[in-house]
Amino acid sequence: MFDVGDFQFLGELRRMNKRQLYYQFLNFGMIVSSALMIWKGLMVVTGSESPIVVVLSGSMEPAFYRGDLLFLTNYEEEPVRVGEIVVFKIEGRDIPIVHRVLKVHEKENGLVKFLTKGDNNQVDDRGLYAPGQMWLNKSDVVGRARGYVPYVGIVTILMNDYPKFKYAILALLGLFVLIHRE
Amino acid sequence: MASKAKTDKTPAKADDKQIKVDKWDGSALKNALDDATKKVLIEDMGYEESHRLMDGRLAICTLSVGFAMFALAWDYLHPFPQSRPVLIFCVTSYFFMMGVLTLYTTLKEKGCFLVALDKDKAGIDPPNVWTFVSQVKRYDDQYTLYATYVDAKTKAVRTANFTKSVAQFFDVDGNLCSDYFEVEVRKLHSGLSSEKKHK
Numbered sequence: 001m002f003d004v005g006d007f008q009f010l011g012e013l014r015r016m017n018k019r020q021l022y023y024q025f026l027n028f029g030m031i032v033s034s035a036l037m038i039w040k041g042l043m044v045v046t047g048s049e050s051p052i053v054v055v056l057s058g059s060m061e062p063a064f065y066r067g068d069l070l071f072l073t074n075y076e077e078e079p080v081r082v083g084e085i086v087v088f089k090i091e092g093r094d095i096p097i098v099h100r101v102l103k104v105h106e107k108e109n110g111l112v113k114f115l116t117k118g119d120n121n122q123v124d125d126r127g128l129y130a131p132g133q134m135w136l137n138k139s140d141v142v143g144r145a146r147g148y149v150p151y152v153g154i155v156t157i158l159m160n161d162y163p164k165f166k167y168a169i170l171a172l173l174g175l176f177v178l179i180h181r182e
Numbered sequence: 183m184a185s186k187a188k189t190d191k192t193p194a195k196a197d198d199k200q201i202k203v204d205k206w207d208g209s210a211l212k213n214a215l216d217d218a219t220k221k222v223l224i225e226d227m228g229y230e231e232s233h234r235l236m237d238g239r240l241a242i243c244t245l246s247v248g249f250a251m252f253a254l255a256w257d258y259l260h261p262f263p264q265s266r267p268v269l270i271f272c273v274t275s276y277f278f279m280m281g282v283l284t285l286y287t288t289l290k291e292k293g294c295f296l297v298a299l300d301k302d303k304a305g306i307d308p309p310n311v312w313t314f315v316s317q318v319k320r321y322d323d324q325y326t327l328y329a330t331y332v333d334a335k336t337k338a339v340r341t342a343n344f345t346k347s348v349a350q351f352f353d354v355d356g357n358l359c360s361d362y363f364e365v366e367v368r369k370l371h372s373g374l375s376s377e378k379k380h381k
Binding site for chain 2: 015019022023026027029030032033034036037040041043044049181
């Protein structure tokens with residue numbers, strides 16, 4: 001059995017030589033790297049700095065609920081249109097916001113400014129923008145919603161709400177990979 | 183029951199070096215037996231271990247993790263739209279290296295855990311090479327050890343193997359009974375080297 005009393009799972013670690021120990025760390029590094037590279041690869045393919053986001057608030061109900069997973073793209077050549085759902089960043093806020101485009105103004109020199117509003121909110125987003133900011137620019141956009149998976153992001157919400165839970169899970173997984181020899 | 187079996191099988195020199203593993207964990211059992219094989223060949227018979235195969239794998243892994251870490255650092259210093267070309271390069275290189283690693287383990291290593299060199303005493307001839315591969319099927323108790331011997335002079339290649347239940351080498355508590363296992367390894371080894379003398 002998994003005999004914690006005798007620390008026999010550490011005994012295996014203690015019997016390893018330098019190369020095996022180093023490989024053990026590399027193995028851990030490769031798991032992290034694979035996830036990282038898939039994420040960066042998605043960034044390159046979609047053009048968005050955060051190609052997958054989780055809806056954290058109910059401000060877009062009934063289109064999106066808390067915990068929905070959104071898939072985003074952000075291609076330069078596609079213009080922003082009224083009715084589209086965009087994810088944007090506001091200066092001074094850590095978490096991006098998912099809302100629908102309400103008004104768009106386009107100038108001939110290519111300058112675009114637009115206003116957003118949550119479907120479930122009473123008023124538009126000017127109150128959410130940085131103080132004095134009236135419009136969003138293209139540079140504020142993280143991406144446009146292209147598809148969604150309902151509810152699977154609830155794990156992310158749980159981890160966001162209970163940071164200790166997140167660190168506990170990460171620490172356990174990390175420890176398991178580090179001490180388990182294949 | 184447990185204590186009786188222990189006194190029956192545990193070698194007399196049960197010192198603090200006694201290897202104990204979780205007996206329900208197939209890979210832990212396999213690793214313990216592989217290590218025991220290594221000990222017989224390297225420590226007891228005085229062969230030299232060749233680390234070339236393992237070093238090759240470590241190099242491939244280090245390089246791929248290096249690509250990933252470089253991408254992470256670069257993306258942090260030059261936020262996304264600027265870092266795009268570097269990211270494309272790092273991501274493709276990383277997945278290419280993963281492919282290389284898969285090819286390396288399946289075509290070159292083939293599950294080999296020990297390459298032992300039987301060096302010529304005078305240091306003139308190239309060494310004879312012993313290669314050991316072991317196999318335990320998932321949820322199975324049968325441990326198979328394959329030995330390959332390559333004679334440096336005649337280029338003759340000889341192979342032999344044995345399959346035994348791991349239950350023959352571990353007691354009920356998961357202690358490795360190295361004496362029982364050593365006998366088997368030595369039998370395998372002498373089988374291949376005596377064949378050499380008959381020729």
